[in-house]
Amino acid sequence: MLEAMELRKVFKGRTAVDDVSLFLDQGESVGLLGPNGAGKSTTISMISSLLTPNSGDVRLNGVSIVSKPQFIRQVLGVVPQEIALYEELSAYENLKFFGSIYRLKGKQLEAKIQELLEMVGLRDRQKELIKTYSGGMKRRINIAAALLHDPQIVIMDEPTVGIDPQSRNHILETVRLLNREKGTTVLYTSHYMEEVEQLCSRVYIMDHGRIIASGTTEELRRILSGEDTLLLKLDKPNKDLANVLRSLAPIRHVEETDNGLKLIIAKHSSLLSQIVQTAESHQVEIINIHVHTPSLEDVFLHLTGRTLRD
Amino acid sequence: MxxxxxxxxxxxxxxxxxxxxxxxxxxxxxxxxxxxxxxxxxNPTKTLQIKVALVNADDEQAAMQEFRDSLAARSLPDDELLDIEQQLEQLSPIRMLKQVFQAEHVKEIVSMEELGNDDALQQLQEERIAAVVTIPDGFTLAALNKMVWNDGEGTALRIIAEKASLQVGVLNDIIDGYVQKLNVQSAFHHLLGADAGAAAIASDDYSGIGGREMVDGVExxxxxxxxxxxxxxxxxxxxxxxxxxxxxxxxxxxxxxxxxxxxxxxxxxxxxxxxxxxxxxxxxxxxxxxxxxxxxxxxxxxxxxxxxxxxxxxxxxxxxxxxxxxxxxxxxxxxxxxxxxxxxxxxxxxxxxxxxxxxxxxxxxxxxxxxxxxxxxxxxxxxxxxxxxxxxxxxxxxxxxxxxxxxxxxxxxxxxxxxxxxxx
Incomplete structure (x- = not known):
């Protein structure tokens, strides 16, 4: 349905996106993962026809939208990372404005506005100005404004950044509803791994402007099939212990967590007794050990050597 | 839209x-x-009003006498000597300066009082006046020599003010206007002869210095x-x-x-x-x-x-x-x-x-x-x-x-x- 081919974008000599190719099939929910500055927003801008790539092409059902942007604008809804609303207008007035410039009129527009306000749970507060809303409520209206024209494809750029858990759950539910019940194709970008794991069947991982891995969540997890993740809960933090463990050959990565250490080790390596002994020698007590199933977060860590929130 | x-x-x-x-x-x-x-x-002049002291350090009578004595040394024909003697009655640079300050349009702006030097400086320091205009010693003689014979560089009036202001600037412009008038007189004198020059400077027309224009029938x-x-x-x-x-x-x-x-x-x-x-x-x-x-x-x-x-x-x-x-x-x-x-x-x-x-x-x-x-x-x-x-x-x-x-x-x-x- 939508295909980006070898996209490249350079800003003042700095390459923001390099050789990015991805595709979305109809009705799919695809995640685009990457830390801040990875190039996700630039990629989205090129896919949505707002930014012209230096090279490469974006095709919608075989038609290049670089030369014919109107093709995608009719069927695309974009939820930007920013709250792209007018603070001095009410939720209703914002939706009415964006609906009218989508050329919706009269009862059709009114019905659509009320349907979307109901969907995002803000029908009762539609007359209040956006500037009086909480961050989560603003984000919900931000999503509603992208759905006024019933788009076939929705691109969501980090729609849950900095909001309360209730609004976050509401947004995730809305995305599920769109994708599973309405058959809307979704491209969801985030640096929250768990959101992407919950919502998306396929994932692209970006770093430094490039796609570094892609596939279904299962396929990506299999990258770590040769590794185990151990979570050690310790009675006190000890930097020396972490350094000593890093020097042990089967341990591939050591990361300090809030209450202990996270170790990525080669599968089937018999390190447990060695770890316990090392901890004792450093006078650190291991309260418990948990063997963790690899997550996308672990995959990202494995691929880039850093966490998504770095 | x-x-x-x-x-x-x-x-x-x-x-x-x-x-x-x-x-x-x-x-x-x-x-x-x-x-x-x-x-x-x-009436923009209202906000430009300034109090000024005039200090006269020159002895006009002595300068006139000295100028007359110098005429004798020039060996002029009798009729020309008589002409100049008659014009000297009208050629008084100090009187002309005072006439400038007495012109109606200048009086709207400058309130002038003649004071002694010490008194003027005291008042300036106490900010009771904004500036002191001093006629220096030798002013009349130098002005006459310049006007009648085009000798020397003439002389300058001195303005002393505690601080620069729009009002002091206006005063400066008025004095400049006066000096220009003297220069015109001098030029007339040498180009057209003594009579025309004296007539030009003796006139009381100081309307070119300050004032404003009114047009009848306009709001x-x-x-x-x-x-x-x-x-x-x-x-x-x-x-x-x-x-x-x-x-x-x-x-x-x-x-x-x-x-x-x-x-x-x-x-x-x-x-x-x-x-x-x-x-x-x-x-x-x-x-x-x-x-x-x-x-x-x-x-x-x-x-x-x-x-x-x-x-x-x-x-x-x-x-x-x-x-x-x-x-x-x-x-x-x-x-x-x-x-x-x-x-x-x-x-x-x-x-x-x-x-x-x-x-x-x-x-x-x-x-x-x-x-x-x-x-x-x-x-x-x-x-x-x-x-x-x-x-x-x-x-x-x-x-x-x-x-x-x-x-x-x-x-x-x-x-x-x-x-x-x-x-x-």
């Missing part, structure tokens, strides 16, 4: 801070300046009228900066990108801004001028024709304000936010100054006043002041066409500046 208009109108209208700045501030400023500087526009502009128009106009100009600054938020928060994604044309977006700015400007100007008028009785007994003329100018001015919003908005999308905002602000500051919105255009030099009439606010103010005085419809047509041309040219420039697709 109606959707864009409604959106921009409401966004600005609901910004309480901006509304207070654009409606309340000008009314307060008009009232405060009108009360603080009454009559400045009608004068009052200070309140001037301030009400100048301040409401400059605030209309500032409206263009504040409205364009809203585009910075639209750009930063990607609201404009969301608009583009709907398939809307940037032209509609810009025209929405222009029409909203036009209406807000009309509203703002009308509210300020009408409240000023009813509260301070600024335009009493004016005809319907007068109000129609004022409305025509304000409508065209508002069109220019709308066009400037479009231009400044285009710059926001073309340049960095701070750069675009800075350009808009500097333009308003310069246009406001040379257009007479911050200081009365009467006190601006001619070239600056002419430059001011190339700005929409300056031209509007000038034509409204003219309209207040004459109510001649023919005087309105050319400025109105000029304002319309300014608006169209500005929209054209904005369209050219607005970035093409994919560059925002």
């Amino acid at each position: 109606i959707s864009f208009f409604k959106k921009d109108f409401l966004v600005h209208w609901r910004d309480r801070k901006e509304i207070i700045i654009s409606l309340i501030s000008p009314l307060v400023i008009i009232a405060v300046i009108g009360i603080a500087l009454p009559g400045w526009v009608e 004068t502009v009052t200070s309140f009228q001037y301030y009400a128009l100048a301040i409401s106009i400059v605030f209309a100009l500032l409206l263009s900066v504040t409205m364009a600054s809203k585009a910075i938020t639209e750009k930063r928060e990607r609201t404009f990108q969301r608009i583009l994604l709907t398939g809307s044309q940037p032209f509609h977006y810009l025209m929405g801004k222009m029409s909203a700015a036009f209406c807000l400007s009309i509203l703002q100007l009308s509210i300020i001028i009408l409240i000023s008028h009813f509260a301070l009785n600024i335009f009493p007994g004016r005809s319907l024709l007068f109000w129609l003329g004022v409305s025509a100018v304000l409508v065209l001015l508002s069109l220019c304000v709308g066009a400037l919003v479009v231009l400044f908005t285009a710059l926001v999308f073309r340049l960095h936010d701070e750069t675009a905002n800075g350009i808009a602000f500097i333009f308003s500051l310069i246009a406001g100054t040379i257009g007479g919105s911050f200081v009365p255009i009467y006190i601006l030099p001619d070239w600056l006043r002419s430059a001011g009439e190339w700005t929409p606010n300056g031209l509007s103010l000038a034509v409204l002041l003219q309209w207040i005085q004459t109510e001649t419809v023919a005087d309105l047509s050319v400025p109105l066409v000029k304002l319309a041309v300014f608006a169209i040219a500005t929209i054209g420039l904005a369209s050219w500046c607005f970035p093409r697709r994919g560059r925002i």
Whole structure:
């Protein structure tokens, strides 16, 4: 349905996106993962026809939208990372404005506005100005404004950044509803791994402007099939212990967590007794050990050597 | 386009801070300046009044005698000697200087008192007077030698002031005028002969120094009228900066990108801004001028024709304000936010100054006043002041066409500046 081919974008000599190719099939929910500055927003801008790539092409059902942007604008809804609303207008007035410039009129527009306000749970507060809303409520209206024209494809750029858990759950539910019940194709970008794991069947991982891995969540997890993740809960933090463990050959990565250490080790390596002994020698007590199933977060860590929130 | 208009109108209208700045501030400023500087526009000399001491350190009698003695040494024919002796009765540089200060138009500005040197300096120190004009010793003799024989460099009057000020500058100009008059006398004397020169300098015509011109049958502009128009106009100009600054938020928060994604044309977006700015400007100007008028009785007994003329100018001015919003908005999308905002602000500051919105255009030099009439606010103010005085419809047509041309040219420039697709 939508295909980006070898996209490249350079800003003042700095390459923001390099050789990015991805595709979305109809009705799919695809995640685009990457830390801040990875190039996700630039990629989205090129896919949505707002930014012209230096090279490469974006095709919608075989038609290049670089030369014919109107093709995608009719069927695309974009939820930007920013709250792209007018603070001095009410939720209703914002939706009415964006609906009218989508050329919706009269009862059709009114019905659509009320349907979307109901969907995002803000029908009762539609007359209040956006500037009086909480961050989560603003984000919900931000999503509603992208759905006024019933788009076939929705691109969501980090729609849950900095909001309360209730609004976050509401947004995730809305995305599920769109994708599973309405058959809307979704491209969801985030640096929250768990959101992407919950919502998306396929994932692209970006770093430094490039796609570094892609596939279904299962396929990506299999990258770590040769590794185990151990979570050690310790009675006190000890930097020396972490350094000593890093020097042990089967341990591939050591990361300090809030209450202990996270170790990525080669599968089937018999390190447990060695770890316990090392901890004792450093006078650190291991309260418990948990063997963790690899997550996308672990995959990202494995691929880039850093966490998504770095 | 109606959707864009409604959106921009409401966004600005609901910004309480901006509304207070654009409606309340000008009314307060008009009232405060009108009360603080009454009559400045009608009679600008009032605010320039200065108290001056004249110290005469010269002995005029002795100088005259010395000059007469020097005539004997020149071996002149008897008839020429007699002529010069007769003219010496009229050639008194000190008397001529005092006549300058006694001229009616100079007296409106300079209050002069003759004092001794010590007394004058004491009063200057105590700030009871603003300046001391000293006639130095040898002034008369040097002036006569220069005027009659063109000998030497003449001599200078001294002005002592504790601090520089506009009033001291005016005093300086008056003294310069006097010196120029002496120079003219000297030139006449040598070119045309002693009689013509003496006649020229002996006349009491000091109208060229200070004063103002009055034209019969013309209404004068009052200070309140001037301030009400100048301040409401400059605030209309500032409206263009504040409205364009809203585009910075639209750009930063990607609201404009969301608009583009709907398939809307940037032209509609810009025209929405222009029409909203036009209406807000009309509203703002009308509210300020009408409240000023009813509260301070600024335009009493004016005809319907007068109000129609004022409305025509304000409508065209508002069109220019709308066009400037479009231009400044285009710059926001073309340049960095701070750069675009800075350009808009500097333009308003310069246009406001040379257009007479911050200081009365009467006190601006001619070239600056002419430059001011190339700005929409300056031209509007000038034509409204003219309209207040004459109510001649023919005087309105050319400025109105000029304002319309300014608006169209500005929209054209904005369209050219607005970035093409994919560059925002």
